[in-house]
Amino acid sequence: MKKSMKRKLIFWGFLGPSLIAFTIVVLVPFVVGIYYSFTDWNAVPGSTIHFVGLVNYKNVFNDPQLIRAFRNTFIYSFYAVFLINTIGFLLALLVTQKMRSANLLRTVFFMPNLIGGLILGYVWKFLFLKIVPNIFQTDGNMLSKPSTALIAMAIVATWQMGGYIMVIYVAAIQGIPSELLEASKIDGANSWQNIKSIIFPLVAPAFTVSMFLTLRSAFMIYDVNVSLTNGDPIRSTELIAMGILSKAYKELNFAQGQVQAILFFVVVASVSMIQVYYSKKREVEM
Amino acid sequence: MKNYNKKRLILEGIGLILGILYLSPFYIIVSNSLKSKRNILVDTMGLPTTLQFENYTTAIEKMEFYKSFINSAWITFLSLIALVLFSSMAAWILVRTKSKISTLIFMMFVASMLIPFQAVMLPLVDFFGANKLNLLNNRFGIVLMYIGFGSSMSIFLFHGFIKSIPLDLENAAYMDGCNVFQIFYHIILPLIKPISVTVAILNGIWIWNDFLLPSLVLQEKALRTIPLAAQYFFGAYSKDWHLAMAGLTLAIIPVIIFYLLAQKHIIKGVTNGAMK
Numbered sequence: 043m044k045k046s047m048k049r050k051l052i053f054w055g056f057l058g059p060s061l062i063a064f065t066i067v068v069l070v071p072f073v074v075g076i077y078y079s080f081t082d083w084n085a086v087p088g089s090t091i092h093f094v095g096l097v098n099y100k101n102v103f104n105d106p107q108l109i110r111a112f113r114n115t116f117i118y119s120f121y122a123v124f125l126i127n128t129i130g131f132l133l134a135l136l137v138t139q140k141m142r143s144a145n146l147l148r149t150v151f152f153m154p155n156l157i158g159g160l161i162l163g164y165v166w167k168f169l170f171l172k173i174v175p176n177i178f179q180t181d182g183n184m185l186s187k188p189s190t191a192l193i194a195m196a197i198v199a200t201w202q203m204g205g206y207i208m209v210i211y212v213a214a215i216q217g218i219p220s221e222l223l224e225a226s227k228i229d230g231a232n233s234w235q236n237i238k239s240i241i242f243p244l245v246a247p248a249f250t251v252s253m254f255l256t257l258r259s260a261f262m263i264y265d266v267n268v269s270l271t272n273g274d275p276i277r278s279t280e281l282i283a284m285g286i287l288s289k290a291y292k293e294l295n296f297a298q299g300q301v302q303a304i305l306f307f308v309v310v311a312s313v314s315m316i317q318v319y320y321s322k323k324r325e326v327e328m
Numbered sequence: 329m330k331n332y333n334k335k336r337l338i339l340e341g342i343g344l345i346l347g348i349l350y351l352s353p354f355y356i357i358v359s360n361s362l363k364s365k366r367n368i369l370v371d372t373m374g375l376p377t378t379l380q381f382e383n384y385t386t387a388i389e390k391m392e393f394y395k396s397f398i399n400s401a402w403i404t405f406l407s408l409i410a411l412v413l414f415s416s417m418a419a420w421i422l423v424r425t426k427s428k429i430s431t432l433i434f435m436m437f438v439a440s441m442l443i444p445f446q447a448v449m450l451p452l453v454d455f456f457g458a459n460k461l462n463l464l465n466n467r468f469g470i471v472l473m474y475i476g477f478g479s480s481m482s483i484f485l486f487h488g489f490i491k492s493i494p495l496d497l498e499n500a501a502y503m504d505g506c507n508v509f510q511i512f513y514h515i516i517l518p519l520i521k522p523i524s525v526t527v528a529i530l531n532g533i534w535i536w537n538d539f540l541l542p543s544l545v546l547q548e549k550a551l552r553t554i555p556l557a558a559q560y561f562f563g564a565y566s567k568d569w570h571l572a573m574a575g576l577t578l579a580i581i582p583v584i585i586f587y588l589l590a591q592k593h594i595i596k597g598v599t600n601g602a603m604k
Contacts, residue, residue: 052508056421057433059414060479066461067476068440071451078451085450087459136343141336143343149591150347156587156594158537160555161579164562165353168569172372173356201353209599262444265539269559286446300450307447314442 078300085296098301107277108302111285114192118281119260121196126256127249129200130207135237137208138215148212152205159202163269166198170270188278191271195279198266203259207252214248215241247320254317261310282306354580361573368569383574387561391575395550396557397582403467403542403553404535407474408528411482414475416524419486420516424498434487437480445477445540453544465548473545474535482527485600489523490516529590529597536583554579 079098081091102108133151137144154162170184184190222240231239264283267273273280273288280288286306290299360368361383363376371377387393422434452473456463463469493516501511517524539555546556561575587594 053421053425053430056417056508056512059410060418060475060483061433063414063472063475064437064440064479065476066455067452067473068443068448068480071448071455072440072443074455075448075451085454087457133346136339136346139336139339141339141343143340143347147343147347148595150350152595153584153587154350154353155598156533156537156583157580158539158555158583160537160539161558161576164558164572164576165357165580168360168573169353169356172368172569176372201350206598209595213599262446264446265555268539269562283446286450290450296450303447303450307442307444310444310447311442 075300076304078297079304081297083297083300084294085290094297098297102298102301102305105298107280107288108282108285110278111280111282114188114279115261115281118192118195118263119257121193122199122260122263123253123256125196125200126203126207127252129204130252131211131245131249133204133208134211134215135241138212148205148208151208154202154204155206157202159198159263159265160269162198162202163266166194166201167270170194185271186275188275191279195263195266195270198270199260199263202266203256207256210248210252210255211245214245218244247323250320251317254313254320258310258313258317261306261313282309357573357576357580360569361577363570365568365570380570383570384578387571387574387578390565390571391557391561391578392549392552393557393575393578396552396554399467399551400536400553403470403474404532406467407471407478407535408532410471410475411478411531412524412528415479415482415527416486416490416517416520417512418479419483420490420512422483423487423490424495434483437483441480441484449540449544456545464545465551467551470542470545473541474531477541478531478534482531485523485527485530486520489520493519525593526597526600529594533594533598554582 078091080093080095082094083091133147137148137151167185175181175183184194218241223236226236226240262283263281267279267281267284271279273284277288282302283306286299286302289302290296293299356372359375360372362379362381363371363383364378364380367377367380422430453464455461456469456473458464461469463472497515497519498511501515506514537555538553539559542553542556543559546552552560558575558579562572565571565575
């Protein structure tokens with residue numbers, strides 16, 4: 043009896059600090075957040091909260107700003123996932139060749155990944171406003187129109203994440219048995235045939251994983267959105283993550299902001315679960 | 329053989345061009361950070377005509393760079409120490425305790441990795457507000473938040489690593505009369521060093537660069553971290569590009585130094601984290 047008591051004490055003692063912090067910071071706000079989404083919560087201290095049922099959910103789905111933000115996010119994600127994976131894969135092909143500068147290049151391509159999205163966005167804001175128009179001799183800039191601003195954001199995300207995705211593809215390419223490539227070389231295959239018939243099929247599982255990884259990060263993008271356009275002009279370049287904050291802190295509609303946050307959770311969690319499913323499947327196959 | 333050399337030369341050439349292209353944004357901001365306001369107006373691409381180091385002294389002063397650097401360092405350092413220690417303690421006891429409640433708690437941590445920060449931020453800020461926990465604008469408050477948000481992934485990584493450590497060592501130590509704390513401190517902590525480095529690097533990059541959370545909970549000027557100071561500075565000096573560029577360069581320098589020092593660990597840690 044005494045021994046099992048002691049064991050329990052040790053168990054909760056070791057778990058305690060993490061569990062308490064986690065409960066206060068994640069668990070309670072998550073559960074309370076779901077409750078708030080069905081109320082007229084307005085974040086004013088001391089005001090009473092009334093249950094209103096599904097009203098907020100109904101309003102959110104009729105909100106043109108949210109629909110626009112969703113559309114922007116889908117368009118942006120399409121560009122970003124495509125660009126990041128293409129560039130990441132090409133860079134991985136390059137740095138896995140037998141060449142002297144391979145390691146140095148890896149270091150260089152990975153570097154932007156360590157700098158925060160906010161700072162990167164500001165760096166590129168200068169480039170898009172001052173350098174790009176200068177190179178192409180135009181007066182306009184990409185950030186002034188929603189259609190091109192989304193492409194600009196995808197370019198920044200590619201500079202940031204290309205090297206990260208490259209590292210994942212490098213690991214996959216290095217996992218290919220070298221006998222396979224040598225055998226095909228002896229059979230007279232050229233580099234392109236090697237890429238097409240050996241590297242591509244064998245890297246395909248890593249491709250699925252990094253597709254979802256980039257999709258998740260594309261849906262969640264916020265920092266670059268803030269620094270590059272801040273949603274301007276007139277909230278036309280706002281993506282869904284920024285939309286939650288605008289709904290709450292600009293429109294002061296906290297309950298509806300929380301509904302958007304829950305929808306955001308559903309979308310992001312679904313993408314993550316599909317990614318985990320494919321990662322697990324890949325592990326089994328390997 | 330000659331053909332092979334030619335191919336290699338072309339590859340090195342492509343690599344060189346791409347490398348320069350990738351680094352060119354850094355060149356642009358550093359060169360422009362040393363120009364005068366007039367110099368930037370007429371020439372953004374070239375090297376500065378005269379080196380104007382005053383841009384940096386002005387940026388350091390207006391951005392309160394030293395203060396924000398210390399704030400960032402303090403918050404990141406304390407969060408990392410706490411995260412590595414608490415998460416490894418929790419993961420170890422979860423691995424070594426075979427019970428329903430232990431499995432359930434571990435599953436809860438894993439499942440919570442699906443929750444994006446945005447899903448909980450509005451109630452979180454409310455909950456930490458003046459009439460409740462009263463921990464906004466408080467360095468310890470934000471550290472507590474980082475422990476809470478970072479613990480799921482950290483426990484998950486530690487859990488995976490500790491599972492593969494054989495029990496024999498711990499059992500032998502029990503026989504020798506060690507208590508749990510001694511075993512954790514003298515046996516487990518040294519053994520899990522590799523994964524501790526990974527955990528620290530992944531959380532460190534995230535916390536150091538994080539903008540959204542501090543922007544919500546640290547409104548006081550004296551508490552600004554580097555991203556917050558950069559946002560403020562860039563907003564206030566968006567017409568003075570020479571100063572803005574100096575500010576950005578200052579914000580980037582610590583990260584680059586860290587990267588060059590711990591490059592191998594960082595790339596390995598980040599890949600480990602992504603593959604899990």
